[in-house]
Amino acid sequence: MENLLSVQNLTKRFGAVTANDNVDLDVRKGEIHCLFGENGAGKSTLSACLYGYYRADSGVIRFKGEIAELNSPADALRLGIGMVHQHFVLVTNFTVLENIIVGSPEVGMFLSKSAARRKVEDLCRRCGIQIDLDREIWELSVGEQQWVEILKALYFGAELLILDEPTAVLTPQQSDQLFAILDGMRRQGLSIILISHKLREVMQSDRVTILRKGRVVATVETSGTTAEAITALMVGHKVTKHVSDRSIEPGRDVLVVDRACALGEWGEDVLRDVTFSIASNEILGLAGVAGNGQKELFEVLMGVRTLSSGGFLLDGDAVAVPTSREMLDRGVGLVPDDRFREGLIPEFGTAENLVLGWQRKPEYRRGPFLDRRKLNALAERKIEEFRIVAASADLPVERLSGGNAQRVILAREFLHAGSLLLANQPTRGLDVAASEFVYEKILEKRAEGFAILLASEELDDLLRLCDRIAVIFKGRIVGIVRPEETTLLELGMMMAGDASNLDGHLNDLSSKALRQ
Amino acid sequence: MGWNVACYSAAMLCALFSTAALLHLSGGDVAKAFSSLVIGAFGSQKALLGSLAKATPLLLVGLGTVIAFRAKIWNIGQEGQVLAGAMCAYWASLWIGPLPYWMAFAVLVLAGLAGGGALGLLAGILKTRFGTSEIISTVMLNYIVIFLLAYLLDGGPWMESGVTVAYHQSPPVNTMLEWPTLFGQGSAKLHVGFLLALGATALSAVLLERTPLGYEIRAFGSNPTALRFRGTDISRLLLVVMLVSGALAGLAGAGELFGTSHRLRAETLLGIGSSGIVVAMVGGLRPSGAMLAALFFGALKSGAIYMRLQSGTPAGLVSAMEGLVLLFFLCAAVATRIQVTVRSEVHA
Numbered sequence: 016m017e018n019l020l021s022v023q024n025l026t027k028r029f030g031a032v033t034a035n036d037n038v039d040l041d042v043r044k045g046e047i048h049c050l051f052g053e054n055g056a057g058k059s060t061l062s063a064c065l066y067g068y069y070r071a072d073s074g075v076i077r078f079k080g081e082i083a084e085l086n087s088p089a090d091a092l093r094l095g096i097g098m099v100h101q102h103f104v105l106v107t108n109f110t111v112l113e114n115i116i117v118g119s120p121e122v123g124m125f126l127s128k129s130a131a132r133r134k135v136e137d138l139c140r141r142c143g144i145q146i147d148l149d150r151e152i153w154e155l156s157v158g159e160q161q162w163v164e165i166l167k168a169l170y171f172g173a174e175l176l177i178l179d180e181p182t183a184v185l186t187p188q189q190s191d192q193l194f195a196i197l198d199g200m201r202r203q204g205l206s207i208i209l210i211s212h213k214l215r216e217v218m219q220s221d222r223v224t225i226l227r228k229g230r231v232v233a234t235v236e237t238s239g240t241t242a243e244a245i246t247a248l249m250v251g252h253k254v255t256k257h258v259s260d261r262s263i264e265p266g267r268d269v270l271v272v273d274r275a276c277a278l279g280e281w282g283e284d285v286l287r288d289v290t291f292s293i294a295s296n297e298i299l300g301l302a303g304v305a306g307n308g309q310k311e312l313f314e315v316l317m318g319v320r321t322l323s324s325g326g327f328l329l330d331g332d333a334v335a336v337p338t339s340r341e342m343l344d345r346g347v348g349l350v351p352d353d354r355f356r357e358g359l360i361p362e363f364g365t366a367e368n369l370v371l372g373w374q375r376k377p378e379y380r381r382g383p384f385l386d387r388r389k390l391n392a393l394a395e396r397k398i399e400e401f402r403i404v405a406a407s408a409d410l411p412v413e414r415l416s417g418g419n420a421q422r423v424i425l426a427r428e429f430l431h432a433g434s435l436l437l438a439n440q441p442t443r444g445l446d447v448a449a450s451e452f453v454y455e456k457i458l459e460k461r462a463e464g465f466a467i468l469l470a471s472e473e474l475d476d477l478l479r480l481c482d483r484i485a486v487i488f489k490g491r492i493v494g495i496v497r498p499e500e501t502t503l504l505e506l507g508m509m510m511a512g513d514a515s516n517l518d519g520h521l522n523d524l525s526s527k528a529l530r531q
Numbered sequence: 532m533g534w535n536v537a538c539y540s541a542a543m544l545c546a547l548f549s550t551a552a553l554l555h556l557s558g559g560d561v562a563k564a565f566s567s568l569v570i571g572a573f574g575s576q577k578a579l580l581g582s583l584a585k586a587t588p589l590l591l592v593g594l595g596t597v598i599a600f601r602a603k604i605w606n607i608g609q610e611g612q613v614l615a616g617a618m619c620a621y622w623a624s625l626w627i628g629p630l631p632y633w634m635a636f637a638v639l640v641l642a643g644l645a646g647g648g649a650l651g652l653l654a655g656i657l658k659t660r661f662g663t664s665e666i667i668s669t670v671m672l673n674y675i676v677i678f679l680l681a682y683l684l685d686g687g688p689w690m691e692s693g694v695t696v697a698y699h700q701s702p703p704v705n706t707m708l709e710w711p712t713l714f715g716q717g718s719a720k721l722h723v724g725f726l727l728a729l730g731a732t733a734l735s736a737v738l739l740e741r742t743p744l745g746y747e748i749r750a751f752g753s754n755p756t757a758l759r760f761r762g763t764d765i766s767r768l769l770l771v772v773m774l775v776s777g778a779l780a781g782l783a784g785a786g787e788l789f790g791t792s793h794r795l796r797a798e799t800l801l802g803i804g805s806s807g808i809v810v811a812m813v814g815g816l817r818p819s820g821a822m823l824a825a826l827f828f829g830a831l832k833s834g835a836i837y838m839r840l841q842s843g844t845p846a847g848l849v850s851a852m853e854g855l856v857l858l859f860f861l862c863a864a865v866a867t868r869i870q871v872t873v874r875s876e877v878h879a
Contacts, residue, residue: 319760340762349760357760362753367746372761374743384741 018077019044019206020065020096020175025074027060034060036229038074042175047197047207049217049237052226052249053446054418058210061226062177065208066098067091078175097168098177101184103160105152112148115167131170138169143199158189162196169205176200177208182216186304187474187507194219212446214242215475225249250448257454258479260462265297265482269434269466270316274325277315285311287490288325293466295434298457300481300498301470304510308490309470310352313439316468317349318342330434343372346433350424352440352470354417358424361413365405366394368412369427397426402452418449425456436460436467442476454480474506488512535867542863546856553851554844564842571837572830577719578837584721584791586829588613588783590728592807593814593821594735595647595779600816601739602772603752608654608669609780609804611676612647614797616781617788618680619646621689621701621795624708635708639789640727640782647781648774650676655773659766665773673804680797689795701795710790722790724782729822731779736818748772780804806832809853813860828853 020042027035035057042048050058063069065076067085076083078094085091088098105114116131135148144162152160161181168176178197182190194216197207201221209220217223217237224234225248232248270293277286286308293299303309314320316327318337326333329345342349351357359368370379370390379386394408401422405415412420421441428436438457442450454476461467471477477484478498485495486509494509554561572582592609599606623642627635650672657663683689684699691702710722739745747768750758759765784800792799810828814820835849 317760338762338764339760340764343762351760356754357757360750360753360757363750371750371757372763374746380743384737385743385746387741 017044018042019079021077021080022061022065023075023077025061025064025071025076027057027064027069027071033229035064035071038226038229038231040224040231041234042206042208043221044206045201045204046221047201047209047219049209049211049220049223050226051211051217051223051245053212053448054444055228055416056226056249056446057229058226059179060229062098062179062208062210065091066096066177092171092173095172095174096177097171097173097175099161099164099168099179099181101179101181103164105160105163107153108151110149110151111146111155111163111166114152114163115148115170135166135170138166141199141203142169142196144196156189157184158186158192161185161193165196165200169200173205175206175208177210179210180212181209182211182213183472184305186511187503188511190216213473214246217245218242227251246447250446256479257451257458259298259458259482263296263462265294266464268292268294268328269330270468271328272316272325273327275312275315275322275327276324277311277320278323279311285490286315286322289487289490289492290325291485291492291495293435293468295464295466296461297482298461298467298469298480299495300477300484301468301487302474302477302484302506302510303470303487305472307487307510307512309439309487311490312487313349313351313437313468313470316342316437317347339372343431346431346435348428348432348436350421350428350436350438350441352443354420354424355413359412359420362411364394364407364409364411365398365403365415365423366390366408368423369394369397369430371427373431397423397430401426417444418446421445421449421453425453429456429460432460432465434465436465438467439470440472441469442471442473450476474503478503478506486510538863538866539860542859543856545859546852549855549859550848550852553848557845557848559844560842564838564844564848567841568831568834568838570834571841572834574837577715578833580715580719580721581833581836582826582830583725584719584829585832586825587722587725587728587790588787588803589807589810589828589832590822590825591724591731591783591786592780592804593810593825594728594731594818595651595776595783596808596811597814597816597818597821598735598739598748598779599772599776600811601752602748602769604769604772604776605666606651606654606669606773606776607666607808608650608672608777609807610801611669611673611804612650612777612780613784613787613800613804613807614676614680615650615777615784616643616647617784617795617800618676618683619643619649619781620785620788621704624704624789627705627708632707636710639708639710639785643782643785644778645781647784648778650781651773651775651777652770654777655770658773659769677797677801680795684795684797691794699797703793704789704795706793708789709793710786712790722786724786724790727782727786728825731782732818732822739818744771780807783807806853809857813857815864828856 018041022038022040025035025038026033038061050061052058060069064071067088067090070086076085078096083094112128112132112135115135132148139146144166146159146162152163165176181193185193200207209216211217220237222234222236223245225232225245227249272289272291275286275289276284279285289312291299301309311320315322318339318341355361360371367390373379374385379389391408397403398405398408403419403422405419412423441453445453457467457469458480469481481498483495483497484501484506485492486506488510489512493512551561554564571578573579592613596609620639620643623638627638654665654668654672657668658665684701689701691698691700710724712720712722713725714721739748747758747763751765751768755765783803787800787803788795806828810824811821814824831849831852835846838844839846
């Protein structure tokens with residue numbers, strides 16, 4: 016098979032850091048090629064070079080056998096390299112068709128929609144995309160919006176499509192649909208570069224190039240290898256996947272949420288009659304597509320969003336008017352999903368961030384003053400214990416990588432929380448090794464007797480870590496299941512909130528229970 | 532470090548050159564103007580005292596601005612807060628009975644703090660209660676206070692009575708209540724407010740860098756959301772910041788009234804607030820920086836009087852120079868940050 020794209024000895028440096036070090040990459044015509052690696056391995060830099068966003072310091076990029084001069088994304092687009100970003104760039108009150116053709120060179124003064132429509136319809140048919148071209152973007156699901164982005168790139172004549180972590184925003188079902196579409200494109204002879212750190216997706220590609228610390232470790236045929244082998248190549252050693260120790264039985268109820276309702280910014284219902292409990296030594300998973308009330312639930316439990324009705328008990332006491340101060344004082348720890356916005360003071364260093372929320376605690380003061388020496392000593396200890404890579408305890412955390420920033424938050428919460436840990440997407444954006452570190456720490460807390468609420472988009476992880484999993488859809492808990500009695504598919508169906516499927520699913524569950 | 536010094540030196544030079552250009556364009560004698568400016572600011576003990584006296588209120592207002600701006604709370608109502616402090620202290624002086632001197636002095640200081648603080652607090656309450664932008668409310672409150680003072684001094688109860696010509700000023704304050712002089716006499720003296728301002732500088736620096744409240748103020752400026760998630764009542768914090776910020780400006784007003792002018796008069800107080808903001812910005816929003824900037828602008832204001840007498844340069848030129856220095860210093864601040872970015876790319 017001929018190579019559509021061939022990269023040789025590509026090097027890209029940012030100052031003293033070499034983001035891509037003599038990278039070689041071949042993408043064949045008609046293949047899905049996965050770029051796989053930990054955070055900071057150089058995947059994004061490489062794709063940015065291919066898309067003309069960065070200029071490589073040295074090395075040769077050949078496209079269709081000819082040397083490609085990529086000075087801007089416009090150059091890449093002209094050659095036939097398209098990119099779908101994680102965040103879509105669509106005009107929400109334009110139709111699908113308008114969004115696809117806007118900005119195309121063929122559109123002159125007047126839009127010739129009929130010709131464009133025929134071309135787009137043809138593209139849809141060939142790739143197996145079913146979408147109404149006259150609907151406006153805001154009416155579409157996230158998955159469908161992504162198809163529009165793909166169609167847009169194809170309409171512009173892309174023969175190589177780069178997708179940057181395309182499934183981060185999708186349900187498992189939507190991901191499957193996406194892969195069906197990608198498969199259709201592959202059969203049309205189009206090539207796809209897929210950036211991902213999800214093994215499930217990597218295994219659906221034809222070949223995978225594994226990057227580690229800016230270098231290519233290997234390029235392998237997916238069919239001839241295993242997920243374990245790829246992971247080992249990525250991190251350079253074997254990763255132990257932690258699992259919950261089932262011999263520890265959940266104890267007394269720590270948190271009991273009773274018919275909690277809350278309203279959003281525009282008075283819409285964001286939480287409806289949410290009821291569940293978490294016991295000590297228990298991890299309750301929270302599964303759901305982003306935006307179904309998870310964030311609001313965490314905010315309510317942290318005392319920064321008021322309930323419109325219902326309430327919750329902590330250690331048996333009703334919390335009447337919760338404030339974040341009261342929840343912290345009662346030993347609740349929070350790992351927020353938006354770590355830089357809700358969990359950290361970006362301009363502060365590790366030392367000061369480690370006491371955020373506890374800055375008035377007598378332990379950290381000497382008289383009326385903050386005890387700098389104590390703070391620094393604490394930071395030194397935690398930097399070592401949590402293996403935080405920071406040049407100094409004073410370096411602003413905004414300069415830390417996502418994984419290291421998350422470790423600062425974990426270190427703080429694990430130090431101060433007493434009985435309940437709320438963790439919303441604690442591994443978002445983290446690579447396998449960093450995620451396992453987080454899970455290891457969370458499991459330690461479970462063994463210590465903490466009650467833990469763990470929301471994650473990584474369903475596989477929820478299944479192996481949690482004692483029970485609650486599924487949230489449109490602000491409602493649509494079911495609480497046990498991992499040993501549930502499959503990924505069933506979870507996905509509940510997350511999509513398909514009531515008929517859900518009923519069937521629940522019937523399945525009960526019949527399964529009957530059989531046992 | 533070297534780069535920072537270079538940037539700010541360049542800014543200073545640029546400001547000097549553009550002022551010189553302005554002078555030249557307006558037909559003035561540049562050399563004479565500058566030399567008289569320097570002599571007027573530093574040329575004699577009298578000149579030095581005058582410069583320090585001018586720096587005193589600028590420093591106090593600057594410190595209040597530093598505290599608010601570090602929290603990214605844009606209190607720009609210093610003009611009104613200075614007036615409110617002076618008015619409140621004046622009002623207190625009318626009611627003060629026969630107290631021992633140090634007690635009367637303390638009452639005036641507290642009244643100055645209270646007047647400015649109350650006005651700041653009012654803007655803070657408007658923000659926390661109704662979500663009014665503090666930028667709008669503080670500026671609007673300026674006008675209210677300015678016109679209130681105009682009413683009080685022009686036909687109102689505080690007008691100097693028994694004269695045929697209206698001066699828009701109050702009668703002199705009770706000489707028993709004037710603030711003690713540290714050095715000098717007559718028109719060139721330094722009152723005790725200078726020590727208060729130095730003390731306030733040290734306290735502000737300690738407050739911001741060493742105390743939990745300062746931690747919260749800085750955190751609020753960087754990311755109020757995270758601070759709210761982490762157990763701090765940010766509405767209360769905002770009120771505290773506005774109170775402290777206004778109070779320092781109010782103290783500046785009281786000091787000018789009882790230490791320097793001894794009469795309540797709008798002209799002597801107007802402009803201190805806006806110059807104080809400039810002082811805070813040029814000082815890099817640091818108490819120590821504000822102190823240096825206040826000394827510089829104090830000298831500029833003091834020297835300008837002499838410059839006007841000697842070379843006939845228009846008074847507006849000093850305001851223009853103040854603006855130019857601010858402009859170039861802000862440019863320099865951006866330039867220092869650019870250097871930081873370049874370096875962080877190098878060492879990242």
